[in-house]
Amino acid sequence: MSRNDWEVVIGLEVHAQLNTASKIFSAASTAFGAEPNVQASAVDIALPGVLPVLNGGAVERAIRFGVAIGATVAPKSVFARKNYFYPDLPKGYQISQFELPVVQGGTITIRVGDGDGDKAYEKTVQLTRAHLEEDAGKSLHEDFHGMSGIDLNRAGTPLLEIVSEPDMRSSAEAVAYARALHALVRWIDICDGNMQEGSFRCDANVSVRRPGGPLGTRREIKNLNSFRFLQQAIDFEVQWQIDTIEDGGRIQQATVLFDPDTGETRMMRSKEDAHDYRYFPDPDLLPLVISPEWIARVRSEMPELPGAMKARLVDDYGLSAYDAASLTASKEIAAYYQAMLAAADAKPGSQVPKLGANWVMGELAAQLNRAERDIGDSPVASAQLAGLVQRIADGTISNNIARKVFAALWNGEGGTGPDAADRIIEAQGLRQVNDSSALEPLIDEVLAANQKSVDEFRAGKEKAFNALVGQVMKASRGKANPAQVNELLKRKLEA
């Protein structure tokens, strides 16, 4: 039997670290990278007698998330204690939410596959819930001989645990969902999304079943901190589960870890070893009550969300669904593109939005990628790109010449602002030649010098025509309008 005989079922639990300045239940800083334990207050190290006080900023961010995904923001939710012993869990329990989470339901729409081709599709993933909780500290096993160190700087950092329904059917869908979620939490500015620092961590619940059959037993892959690992871990796990079942084995419910070095998952604990967390409402905290007014205020302050922006780009500017999805894939790309449109004063119907989209996703993305820079600190500012795109749109320069101008802008030539491209075009004399009286002598010269190609063309070799166009473009040092060259050349050859 092959993989096609199996349906993969995936649900994700994502821990997004909320970007509050202080911790969820104490006033200590959440900044990353400090010396061990300098950001651990009396509350964070759980001295006898200390008590938690909820950080309103963490709640505000949870509400923002709930509103952004169209979820119910619970008017009353409850903090509960999740009890277990571990040295980096100072109280011996984690304050979390259990039966009544702050965010209930909601959806995220994902786009799976590249381009606008047949294989690309959109899908809406249902969310189960999102709840507030505190992070644990870290155990440091490397630096101490025969001992472990404990760093409680991270203890009490606010997390939003975002739980999806088991709606994903492939690792590609899981990654698309994780990426969309990652973009969203950054878009609404509740999480910095830094996966290296652990600000966005994924757990994947994976099972396989016969299509249409009952759900299989799931195994949970813990703590995946990159999209690549997420994909690799799920792919390995799926194949392992299929092989196991096809070999006559059974899947036991378990928690597994992914080893990036081997690309394999391995069991951490079975269901039998699972903790009984003895959840109960935390008597140190009152139920979290969120007023309709609070939700309304958060809603009114919400920026345009990626889904809405995507639809607007398609409706107003005629961009393809793929382009619109790509341009809204991150807050920074969207902001850059938006600023580019504004600087070009692009109106619906103009070529600028589509040309601009191509440039942002094409040349700019490629150069940024090569230079390992983020779009937020692109050497070519959005206003500069706007000036460049406008000159392509109005026929002043060709796409090819535009690359030269872009390279100059990248190198800091032309000064700032939308006029930078114009200054480069003027200084380097790159203006496209649209004047047929200037082009005709050039064409005549090329025809005279390339009699062989002319003969071949007349003998039916279409390729020879392209060679002649190339020669004319070369003779014009790229400034000729290629469409015009085509037309004039054809007319002369067929004369």
Next chain:
Amino acid sequence: MINASLTELRAALDAGKISSVELATLFLDRIERLDPALNTFITVDRDGALAAARAADARLAAGDAGPLTGIPLAHKDVFCTEGVLTTCGSKMLANFISPYDAHVVSLLKAAGAVSLGKTNMDEFAMGSSNENSHFGPAKNPWDTTRIPGGSSGGSAAAVAARLVPIATGTDTGGSVRQPAALTGVTGIKPTYGVVSRYGMIAYASSLDQGGAFGASAADCGQLLTAMAGFDPRDSTSLERPAEDYSRELAAPAAARPLAGLRIGLPKEFFGAGMADDVRAAVEAALDGYRALGATTVDVSLPNAQLAIPAYYVIAPAEASSNLSRFDGVRYGHRAADYRDLAEMYSKSRAEGFGAEVKRRILVGTYVLSHGYYDAYYLQAQKLRRLIAQDFQAALADCDVIAGPTSPTTAWAIGEKSDDPVQMYLSDIYTIAVNLAGLPGLSHPCGFGAGELPVGLQLVGDYFSEARLLNVAHRFQQASDWHLRRPAIAA
């Protein structure tokens, strides 16, 4: 001076008849002389006390003294005190010096009160006799072969023996009121949320409440006024304007000062189980109340008999979680030898906790376990609501509820040590009040067999502390039970 009321001490300090240093020294010397037989203190902080007394004298000299400036007091060792050993009566914290002050401690420091030290208690406030202290039981000053009650037994006994004029305590199921009754002093537990729990080492968070001990309701009122108030560091602290809990006490004495007061007598508090000598003292005190103008009405708290089972689910459940932080990792007792992490935990906790604490952790862990939560914890929470509703219904027919504080007088040390359930039943009249979150007060109302004190409990509606104190104060103006002293304090 050792038997003086706070008002008299205030006057003496203000008039310069005695300095705060002299007053602190007087009590410190009494502690040094008498406490070896009573064991009411775990830590005596003579240096700290004298330094605080000198500062108080400076404030007195500068005309900057408040009501408690220069007044000696003691803190139950459940309150964290910066730089001073804070053991909670446990081996687990026998080496723990707190780096911070509990809210109550800092309020009283700021008021200029002079802390003489930390008083003995049942380990982690779990117990009704003080026998669960790692540091040995405090003794009842009326009969040192007997227990002083618990868990705030050290504070109650120290006030009764006049080793200190006033003391703080905490009350989760009766831990202020019951030892107050058994040692012949006055003790008040306010409405849940009135006193900040910040820095008060948690036993059962939804029930724990700080309280005050004094020789009289008047003294308790002054201490409570200084201890109470909203604290943003405790999310269960109530955001209410500050109150002077002694405000009703200033009204002039009258022949029938309690005319119009309806005292509810729950039939469940006067049934079988109450010792005859306690009943006789309480009945006589109720006659005293009637003589002051109060009327008594019969009321019922039909679910009150379920208070003990509900309490012994909820309190251990919360305790099992609250005490998880005592793991030997960051502070407190850690076993000397262990093979691995699991053994470090189990040995440290097995060695650091006493039998009753372990029992409650086990019970609490059990009732919160998967499959048992609904049957125990949720059921207990339902009972809790029913009990609170009972009180509201009863208080619709009366102004305060009265009854015995404890079914018996102080028993002999060791008498109930082997029978936890008998021990638990000694809190039968006090526990329901914690479950409802209501304020309760115990004041001396006579003596039972063997010249052992009997306490009468008053319970009022939420935030009726000032009224409870005034009711008790009017009784005390007309009686002298609260002025009786054990021989040791004579």
